[in-house]
Amino acid sequence: MAVLLSVAQTLAIIIAVAITIEGYLLKSLKLVERMVAFIAIPLLLLNPYNLGILGAALVLGIFLLQLKSQRAESVGV
Secondary structure: OHHHHHHHHHHHHHHHHHHHHHOEOOOEOOHHHHHHHHHHHHHHHOHHHOOHHHHHHHHHHHHHHHHHHHHHHHHOO
8 A cells, every 4th residue: 555655645746746847737738736746746756755645636737727717618617
């Protein structure tokens, strides 16, 4: 179980670094979304203080917001 959590957090770190640098996930990120991704990176790295879950939640939140926005644009709402 600990290995799966470590793998998930490592993937979240890679995704957070990539979207912070590139400014793109499913579509272009707003400045606030990039800042949240940037804040998530140290939280993911500070796992001994149990902040990794918070960082992963931030990255997941950005992904879900992007997904919702992308679906709304494709429907035309």
